[in-house]
Amino acid sequence: xxxxxxxxxxxxxxxxxxxxxxxxxxxxxxxxxxxxxxxxxxxxxxxxxxxxxxxxxxxxxxxxxxxxxxxxxxxxxxxxxxxxxxxxxxxxxxxxxxxxxxxxxxxxxxxxxxxxxxxxxxxxxxxxxxxxxxxxxxxxx
Numbered sequence: 025x026x027x028x029x030x031x032x033x034x035x036x037x038x039x040x041x042x043x044x045x046x047x048x049x050x051x052x053x054x055x056x057x058x059x060x061x062x063x064x065x066x067x068x069x070x071x072x073x074x075x076x077x078x079x080x081x082x083x084x085x086x087x088x089x090x091x092x093x094x095x096x097x098x099x100x101x102x103x104x105x106x107x108x109x110x111x112x113x114x115x116x117x118x119x120x121x122x123x124x125x126x127x128x129x130x131x132x133x134x135x136x137x138x139x140x141x142x143x144x145x146x147x148x149x150x151x152x153x154x155x156x157x158x159x160x161x162x163x164x165x
Contacts, residue, residue, distance in 0.1 A: 046092065046106075048114070048135040050142035051125035057086070057114065057137060059106055064089040066106065066113060087113060104133075113137070116144055128153050 046059040055070035066087040074081050087108035095115075096103040104116040115136045122134035124143040129151035131143030145151050158165045 044146050044148070046116075046133075046144060046146055048133075048137070048142045048144040049124040049127075049131075050135075050137065050140045053140070055140075057135070057142075059090060059092065061092060064091065064108075066090045066108065092116075124151075127151075128155060130154055 043062045046061070048057045050056070053070065053072060055068060055072075057066065057068050059066045064087070065085060067083045068086050069081050069083045071081055073084070090106055090108040090113060092104055092106050094102060095105045099117075101117045101119045104118070105112055106114040106116065117134050118132060119134050120130070120132050122131040122143045123129065124131065125141070129143065130153070131145050131151045132149045133144035135142050135144040143151060155165050
């Protein structure tokens, strides 16, 4: 009975760990890509592509059943790949030093989409501003 409870607990923890949204910000051109690991949907959105009537950006679905996989767990900065039907959509690497090319924020992951490099994050590991962190410690950078 104890093994069954322990096994169930680990299974629930792994299910919870698999659910989340990965968001990536890119500049020049300015666009965002998000991946919902629960649904497998990958969405691309840009302020450059808007609805002529409302002026709001029009999201474009890049994939409906994408998967995120670990490519090289032993590399310095674990490497990941977002794929759909065997096609690589985006390569990622956990660096804890990535950026979006414009803001002062530091991102936990670097994402490469086509020839563009951006900063990627999740709700549990959001981007942060190192200057604000230092100011919070009473330091003036």
